[in-house]
Amino acid sequence: MKTLGRLLGFAAFVGLLIIIVRAVRQYQQDNEFQLTANLPGESPTATKKRNLSPALLEILADPVDKGPVELLTDGEGKEWLVNRRNGYRYPVEDGIPIMLIEEGEKHRDASLIAA
Numbered sequence: 103m104k105t106l107g108r109l110l111g112f113a114a115f116v117g118l119l120i121i122i123v124r125a126v127r128q129y130q131q132d133n134e135f136q137l138t139a140n141l142p143g144e145s146p147t148a149t150k151k152r153n154l155s156p157a158l159l160e161i162l163a164d165p166v167d168k169g170p171v172e173l174l175t176d177g178e179g180k181e182w183l184v185n186r187r188n189g190y191r192y193p194v195e196d197g198i199p200i201m202l203i204e205e206g207e208k209h210r211d212a213s214l215i216a217a
Contacts, residue, residue, distance in 0.1 A: 153181075153197060154173060154181070154194060154197060154199065159171075159173055159183075162183065162199060162201065164185040164187075164188075164190065164192075164201075164206070165201055165202070165203050165206070166185070166188060166190060166203055166206065167185070167187060167188065169185060169187055171183040171184060171185050171192070172184055172186070173194070174191075180193065180194075181193075181194035182194065182209070183199050183201065184211075184214055185206070186214060186215060186216040187215070187216065188206075188210075188215065189210050189211050189212050189213075189214045189215040190206030190207065190209070190210055191206065191209040191210065191211055191214070192205055192206050192209070193205060193209065
């Protein structure tokens with residue numbers, strides 16, 4: 103009986119270990135919204151410009167009219183999310199979109215409105 107208890111305890115431990123390993127691997131594979139990827143040999147703390155994930159860009163919507171936005175880069179290299187229906191521009195800072203209505207109104211550009 104003692105041996106059976108030890109065997110069940112060992113089996114439970116191995117099962118728990120397998121679950122933890124699978125969860126970690128799944129997290130690494132499914133991190134679709136990761137903004138940057140470290141190249142082999144690159145320091146994780148290296149500072150570089152981040153880009154928006156295409157999957158994230160696909161689900162973002164203008165907070166005013168709930169329509170889609172597009173990513174544009176101006177001449178200075180600054181990224182903006184633009185709503186062509188009302189001319190609102192939302193800044194993207196370090197890969198993070200600032201989607202506040204006040205920011206869109208502040209950076210409104212009438213020349214971006216589609217006819």
